[in-house]
Amino acid sequence: MNTRTALSCVAVAAVASLMLAAPAHAEDASFYSSKQPYIAPSQSDIDAYTPAPTGYAPVATESVARHGSRGLSAYKYDALLHRLAATAQAENGFLTPEIGKRFSANLDAITAANVANGYGMLTGQGAAQHRGIGARAAQRNAPLFAAAARSGGRVVAETSGEARATESGENFLQGFGMTGVTLEPRPDLLYFHEVENPDGTEKAEGSPERERAQAYEDYIAAQTGDGGTIAAALQYIESKPRSVQAADDLLSGIFTPEFIAAIGTDKAHIWYNTADGSKGGAVACAPGADTKADPDACGDPKKSIKTTVDAAMALYNLYIIAADMQEENVAPHQFDFAQYFAGRSADAEWFAYLLDAEDFYEKGPSLAGHDETYSIAAPLLDDFFATIDARVAGGDVVATFRFAHAETIIPFAALLRLPGSTVAAPDNAAPTSDADVYDDATNPWRGSEVTPMAANVQWDVVSRPGIDPATGAAYTPLVRMLYDEREIVFAPGCRAVAPGSHWVKETELKRCLIGTAMAESPLIAAAAPAPTATPTAASTLPPTVTPSAQGAGAPTPPTKGRLAATGARSPLEPALLATLLLLAGAGTLVLRRPRRRRE
Numbered sequence: 001m002n003t004r005t006a007l008s009c010v011a012v013a014a015v016a017s018l019m020l021a022a023p024a025h026a027e028d029a030s031f032y033s034s035k036q037p038y039i040a041p042s043q044s045d046i047d048a049y050t051p052a053p054t055g056y057a058p059v060a061t062e063s064v065a066r067h068g069s070r071g072l073s074a075y076k077y078d079a080l081l082h083r084l085a086a087t088a089q090a091e092n093g094f095l096t097p098e099i100g101k102r103f104s105a106n107l108d109a110i111t112a113a114n115v116a117n118g119y120g121m122l123t124g125q126g127a128a129q130h131r132g133i134g135a136r137a138a139q140r141n142a143p144l145f146a147a148a149a150r151s152g153g154r155v156v157a158e159t160s161g162e163a164r165a166t167e168s169g170e171n172f173l174q175g176f177g178m179t180g181v182t183l184e185p186r187p188d189l190l191y192f193h194e195v196e197n198p199d200g201t202e203k204a205e206g207s208p209e210r211e212r213a214q215a216y217e218d219y220i221a222a223q224t225g226d227g228g229t230i231a232a233a234l235q236y237i238e239s240k241p242r243s244v245q246a247a248d249d250l251l252s253g254i255f256t257p258e259f260i261a262a263i264g265t266d267k268a269h270i271w272y273n274t275a276d277g278s279k280g281g282a283v284a285c286a287p288g289a290d291t292k293a294d295p296d297a298c299g300d301p302k303k304s305i306k307t308t309v310d311a312a313m314a315l316y317n318l319y320i321i322a323a324d325m326q327e328e329n330v331a332p333h334q335f336d337f338a339q340y341f342a343g344r345s346a347d348a349e350w351f352a353y354l355l356d357a358e359d360f361y362e363k364g365p366s367l368a369g370h371d372e373t374y375s376i377a378a379p380l381l382d383d384f385f386a387t388i389d390a391r392v393a394g395g396d397v398v399a400t401f402r403f404a405h406a407e408t409i410i411p412f413a414a415l416l417r418l419p420g421s422t423v424a425a426p427d428n429a430a431p432t433s434d435a436d437v438y439d440d441a442t443n444p445w446r447g448s449e450v451t452p453m454a455a456n457v458q459w460d461v462v463s464r465p466g467i468d469p470a471t472g473a474a475y476t477p478l479v480r481m482l483y484d485e486r487e488i489v490f491a492p493g494c495r496a497v498a499p500g501s502h503w504v505k506e507t508e509l510k511r512c513l514i515g516t517a518m519a520e521s522p523l524i525a526a527a528a529p530a531p532t533a534t535p536t537a538a539s540t541l542p543p544t545v546t547p548s549a550q551g552a553g554a555p556t557p558p559t560k561g562r563l564a565a566t567g568a569r570s571p572l573e574p575a576l577l578a579t580l581l582l583l584a585g586a587g588t589l590v591l592r593r594p595r596r597r598r599e
Contacts, residue, residue, distance in 0.1 A: 068126025093259030134175030
């Protein structure tokens with residue numbers, strides 16, 4: 001099927017997509033950290049999308065998204081707790097034999113479910129998340145894709161190369177209604193945090209991508225090693241009395257006080273992710289797994305449980321991943337880890353804080369005066385701008401969709417200064433108080449909001465034909481941003497085209513995000529009638545700049561609220577209806593109707 005036909009097929013789903021309700025996820029207080037299942041936008045979120053200024057029409061859209069909900073990334077937490085449970089059984093360490101039997105059965109079941117699904121692979125829930133995002137994206141930009149169907153516009157889809165990212169892209173394209181698009185592996189752009197690519201190859205020697213990845217790996221190794229500031233901060237946080245109290249509280253519902261007290265006291269009560277639980281033991285692999293087809297079914301033997309906090313965090317990690325495996329949690333491998341957290345929401349919230357701390361320091365806003373954890377995402381921001389410039393210069397790519405990981409989204413969010421990713425922690429290598437470290441009481445960063453499963457950042461681009469009398473050049477395209485499909489303002493200091501608007505000139509975005517000089521006003525003149533043709537405008541590619549959100553400084557203070565509210569109703573639905581009626585009236589392809597796209 002050629003591109004024109006494929007885009008025509010996109011339109012078929014548009015009518016159905018108008019009727020499709022967003023997935024029904026309710027906000028809850030389950031504290032899943034970065035394993036939070038995606039919460040689709042409500043109809044009121046969608047209705048709040050602001051229309052483009054009069055005279056401007058859509059010319060492009062692009063996004064980057066985390067993969068959807070997945071199972072356990074490897075045989076790790078389940079493996080470690082299998083070893084711990086075996087010792088508890090041998091020592092009568094469970095509160096009752098029935099509790100021990102049920103605990104071990106839950107471990108067996110979640111392991112079997114991951115073996116059946118594939119460790120690290122997208123779950124049914126994750127596939128549905130991206131199909132929904134793709135469908136809604138096509139609906140939102142229906143006029144753009146209807147025009148592209150007529151003009152031969154192309155869609156580009158890119159993946160980090162990791163299987164779950166590729167699966168996410170495939171499901172997004174299904175929801176979008178697009179066939180015939182090949183997902184291009186782009187580990188250079190979307191797996192920038194490691195020298196080794198998902199397929200086992202390495203980034204080319206001497207390449208900028210390798211140099212950036214190596215520098216990042218070296219920085220994290222130094223910061224998390226002996227004497228490192230991040231190591232000191234994480235040690236301080238994990239050693240808080242509240243951490244030990246929460247761990248003991250959770251474990252006390254399963255194990256005897258004597259067994260809990262013995263954890264970490266000798267070799268018999270320290271467990272490694274090996275076949276027998278001993279340090280240096282044989283590699284442990286999940287029972288029944290085809291390890292050639294699923295190498296992640298064998299775990300890292302260096303992982304261990306040495307403290308009660310380690311044990312509690314292993315159990316917490318099974319609890320939160322279970323929220324992403326609802327379709328796999330069925331007989332004959334049904335499990336229930338929520339029972340252990342019933343009535344312990346305060347403990348779950350604390351464990352979420354402990355898990356958030358690691359991501360915050362190693363991938364997010366991190367330490368004041370440092371940008372190493374998020375400036376690594378600069379090439380991705382450059383690519384967002386280059387994609388816009390290529391389109392308005394006459395290119396035929398109307399949409400670019402990228403699929404990656406939390407390791408992509410978290411630094412990108414900090415680089416863009418998105419809500420919740422604006423406050424760094426003190427650079428203190430010897431913390432003595434909560435004021436010296438990332439503290440969730442004073443810092444807005446939350447993994448569940450910054451990077452839930454299927455988290456996405458989408459930019460919509462509009463332009464208009466003709467010459468701007470204010471500049472004597474082609475009109476500058478305007479951009480608006482959606483974060484997890486909710487419209488938000490750009491970072492403080494990025495000036496919108498008019499008071500109360502979320503649309504910003506691309507030149508203004510380059511100025512406020514990467515420091516490019518800007519000669520024109522960020523405001524637009526009085527609106528003109530809407531164009532009748534798809535506009536294009538000459539433009540130059542952005543200069544090669546390695547941006548930093550605030551140079552060597554910490555992210556700027558947070559904006560108020562996770563999402564900025566708007567009062568305008570989206571014109572999308574009437575525009576889509578007009579497109580459909582026009583095409584139907586022409587007696588041609590009910591097929592040419594725009595449909596939804598992916599994140």
